[in-house]
Amino acid sequence: MSKLKEQELLDVYYEVKNKNDENNTFSNTRKTTVFKHSVALNTLDNKNTCLLLNEDLKKHSTTTLISDEDMKKIMSRNCSRQFGLERSFAVLQIANLACSGKPVCENSENISEEQFQEFLSLFQEKRNRSVVTEQRQRTFMKSYVKPVINVKEDTQSDTTKVSSFKTARDEMNLQAKQAPNVSGQKRKLGTRRGVTSKFVSPLLSNESNEDSTSKSQEWEDQIEDDRLKNFEPRMIELIKSEIMDKGPPIDWNDIAGLEFAKTAIQEAVVWPMLRPDIFTGLRRPPKGILLFGPPGTGKTLIGKCVASQSKSTFFSISASSLTSKWVGEGEKMVRALFAVARCHQPAVIFIDEIDSLLSQRSDTEHESSRRIKTEFLVQLDGATTDNDEKLLVIGATNRPQELDEAARRRFVKRLYIPLPELQARQELIERLMLKEKHQLNAENILEIAQLSEGYSGADMRNLCADASMGPIRSLDINLIHSIQTAEVRPINMNDCRLALSRVKSSVSPNDLDQYVVWNKTYGSGSLC
Numbered sequence: 001m002s003k004l005k006e007q008e009l010l011d012v013y014y015e016v017k018n019k020n021d022e023n024n025t026f027s028n029t030r031k032t033t034v035f036k037h038s039v040a041l042n043t044l045d046n047k048n049t050c051l052l053l054n055e056d057l058k059k060h061s062t063t064t065l066i067s068d069e070d071m072k073k074i075m076s077r078n079c080s081r082q083f084g085l086e087r088s089f090a091v092l093q094i095a096n097l098a099c100s101g102k103p104v105c106e107n108s109e110n111i112s113e114e115q116f117q118e119f120l121s122l123f124q125e126k127r128n129r130s131v132v133t134e135q136r137q138r139t140f141m142k143s144y145v146k147p148v149i150n151v152k153e154d155t156q157s158d159t160t161k162v163s164s165f166k167t168a169r170d171e172m173n174l175q176a177k178q179a180p181n182v183s184g185q186k187r188k189l190g191t192r193r194g195v196t197s198k199f200v201s202p203l204l205s206n207e208s209n210e211d212s213t214s215k216s217q218e219w220e221d222q223i224e225d226d227r228l229k230n231f232e233p234r235m236i237e238l239i240k241s242e243i244m245d246k247g248p249p250i251d252w253n254d255i256a257g258l259e260f261a262k263t264a265i266q267e268a269v270v271w272p273m274l275r276p277d278i279f280t281g282l283r284r285p286p287k288g289i290l291l292f293g294p295p296g297t298g299k300t301l302i303g304k305c306v307a308s309q310s311k312s313t314f315f316s317i318s319a320s321s322l323t324s325k326w327v328g329e330g331e332k333m334v335r336a337l338f339a340v341a342r343c344h345q346p347a348v349i350f351i352d353e354i355d356s357l358l359s360q361r362s363d364t365e366h367e368s369s370r371r372i373k374t375e376f377l378v379q380l381d382g383a384t385t386d387n388d389e390k391l392l393v394i395g396a397t398n399r400p401q402e403l404d405e406a407a408r409r410r411f412v413k414r415l416y417i418p419l420p421e422l423q424a425r426q427e428l429i430e431r432l433m434l435k436e437k438h439q440l441n442a443e444n445i446l447e448i449a450q451l452s453e454g455y456s457g458a459d460m461r462n463l464c465a466d467a468s469m470g471p472i473r474s475l476d477i478n479l480i481h482s483i484q485t486a487e488v489r490p491i492n493m494n495d496c497r498l499a500l501s502r503v504k505s506s507v508s509p510n511d512l513d514q515y516v517v518w519n520k521t522y523g524s525g526s527l528c
């Protein structure tokens with residue numbers, strides 16, 4: 001469709017370059033704008049920017065969504081001297097968003113290879129997410145590409161043009177005044193987690209960035225709105241408030257034991273999410289992982305940790321809530337969930353009790369459950385086949401044997417999350433007691449760990465919680481109102497022994513055998 005003529009590109013180049021030459025402050029503004037926009041395009045120097053644009057258009061002329069006419073209009077406006085540099089970049093950005101193709105920047109001088117890769121992945125992600133509709137182009141053109149002087153005035157003499165020259169910042173301020181509804185308001189739909197916060201430029205920033213940042217954010221919000229416009233807003237809000245997890249980041253060290261699973265997951269998904277450029281071809285990561293094992297062994301914790309460590313947004317939902325809480329709407333919910341996750345890539349979707357969603361078909365299966373299941377498999381397939389999508393689905397189950405073959409096949413990596421071993425139980429006790437006042441020494445802790453064989457991580461937590469009640473139980477009830485915190489005695493071994501008699505393991509040894517058998521048949525191996 002659209003291939004820019006070399007002359008047009010050169011025009012943009014010289015326009016930008018001239019402004020750079022005319023006023024040195026531009027180069028600083030350019031740098032900060034460039035970094036704030038966080039798009040690979042903007043990491044290039046002007047010449048490469050033009051080359052990139054051209055290259056994109058050349059390679060993907062048929063997929064270019066900006067029409068020839070619109071593009072020319074944008075470019076001709078852009079070339080007029082009344083346009084600030086900020087806008088020039090915004091125009092180039094929109095042009096690039098409308099195209100697909102690889103940036104051609106192997107040797108940018110300003111940034112390190114690592115930074116470039118980071119920008120590149122952000123850029124690619126943004127490009128994947130962005131469908132620049134005609135309406136979006138028009139909105140963009142109206143709000144961002146509104147000429148300071150009418151296009152007709154291009155016929156004015158050069159002297160007039162130069163005299164009305166403005167700095168990029170003046171230009172932005174002027175636009176803000178002219179279109180306060182665009183740049184003044186910043187819409188917010190949910191907040192982003194800390195772990196997904198964007199790349200922060202190591203370069204100094206100045207206050208002029210605020211304008212461009214808010215525009216950039218607004219631009220992202222608008223793209224997101226576009227992508228989610230076919231979904232019910234209440235569902236989107238609910239996903240963002242209840243399913244999108246904003247809890248504190250989890251570290252691998254927060255998970256006791258499970259060394260095999262931790263290593264396997266880091267290798268299979270975390271590193272590839274951090275360095276997608278290395279993990280291509282055969283190294284391409286699986287898009288679906290199944291964690292199976294007894295309840296309370298840390299499957300959810302692992303899901304959260306994967307999201308934190310791969311700097312992804314974490315979405316956590318229980319499959320049973322899809323079938324019960326969302327009766328009749330479960331399938332819409334699944335679709336909306338994946339759509340929101342796609343807008344927040346990289347993302348990890350954690351589905352607990354996945355067996356209740358993907359169990360083997362039966363005659364008694366309810367129609368709505370069947371529809372949810374089909375929708376889920378369709379979405380999962382979408383995530384699996386699109387190589388550029390940074391979406392990982394983690395399914396967790398205590399009943400892997402109930403999963404049907406279709407589900408098993410889609411979760412390529414199936415990891416057994418067993419009960420904690422002796423050393424892991426020791427670690428758990430130490431960690432749980434760390435914040436409590438206690439008199440337990442290493443020997444005591446070892447003894448408790450030995451006596452709690454067969455306990456899950458959650459059982460260990462209950463055990464320690466019960467032991468921590470020992471000092472309170474030993475108090476004279478009449479003192480409960482007046483006693484000082486410091487006067488409560490420390491937890492001792494006797495409290496733990498009593499707790500061991502009260503809190504029992506929640507997992508039966510028979511159930512464990514089933515996991516071991518299933519792991520041998522379908523699992524991705526484990527040291528246990």
Ligand SMILES: Nc1ncnc2c1ncn2[C@@H]1O[C@H](COP(=O)(O)OP(=O)(O)OP(=O)(O)O)[C@@H](O)[C@H]1O
Nearest residue numbers: 254255256294295296297298299300301457458461
């Ligand atoms: N390996 C572990 N390391 C640290 N804490 C753990 C571990 N396993 C379990 N826990 C503790 O037990 C609690 C429950 O764990 P989690 O919810 O991750 O288990 P789960 O396997 O997802 O359980 P379920 O199958 O019932 O959903 C956690 O909040 C954590 O405190």
